[in-house]
Amino acid sequence: MADAPSADQELLRQLAKGNEAAFLSLYERYQGPLYRFVLHMSGNTATAEEVTQEVFMQLMKKPKGYEANKGSLAGYLFGIARNLARRTMQGSRLDEPIDDEKFDHESEAALASEFDVLAELSNAELIECLRRAVLALPEPYREVVALCDLEEMSYADAAALLECSPGTVASRLHRARAILKSKMSVKKQSWEKCAK
């Protein structure tokens, strides 16, 4: 994403001068990842569209808000998107903060290894089940899953964006995946009950 930071900066310079082509070029480069990130965070296409648009509006109005020495343009845009998405989703039950240490390692391991539901679900069921499970994750875990698993961002980039260490990202991702598997096992059990 941030393969050509100098190209980004040049485009940003042109954008500040009023070059529409430069603006659209930056939009084409980053709108997809931003849109998907907000979509995975909110589960709502309207929110994803609104936030994506707002991110680029902010870039248009304050192109000098980005400082190259503080990180990549991608990180800067993701940061804006993250804050906007948080604000939009405020009040939602999905946004309850979590304590990283609260999660019990024993139960995590037990849940993750005891039940392998993934092999037993059809593709469509699996995707739907997983989508809901991701949305049900607490926000810090959802963020790392959206960035590292769904957007395939490196731990270092995700850490820079989330303002934490790569170790924290790895740890959260590990727990998030365990929670995902446990949530999906519960889902599978309820489906089986319904079927009977």
Place this chain on the structure above:
Amino acid sequence: MREINPQSEARLTEALRRLAAESPQSAPAAISAELAGKFRRHHARRRLVRRGGMLALVGLAAFAVWMWRSPAQLHSGQERYAKAPSGTAQEEPGVSPAPLVAQRSDQPKQKFARRQAPRRAAVAVSRPFLPLPAYDPSVPTDDLQVVRVQLPASALWKIGAPVPADADERRMTADFVVGQDGTAYAVRLVQ
């Protein structure tokens, strides 16, 4: 702690990849078009504001130059008058061209009013110009200009201004109609 099934991990990774692939990949094209329109409007407005600012700046600079030049011109006129031969006031004492001077004084008076209006509006200038002995009807009115000076009353009397003969050395303000060579043709007292 029990080990996590590695097969299960691989399946979850695969499932997450599929979820990513099956999710909408980009924002609708309408957003791009809308943003492009907003970008154009935003920069059109910015350009307008910038041009307005530049115009205001140029206007301000022009006003500053005008303000700076006006007193400078007046001052140079005073200097020119000071250099003019004082004998001109005593020449041709028999001439009495009052009505003609009134005609001549019209144009310089307008010029003067335009230049000095902001600073001198309070000064009463309704008094007519009185011809001085050096008055010459053949001098083109375009060559005349009005110069405001402060001189001792006695000096004004010597030039022919209507001040009392026993005037002392107190300084008085007067407008003079002068030619290009500095000759004073008419006068009026301001104070």
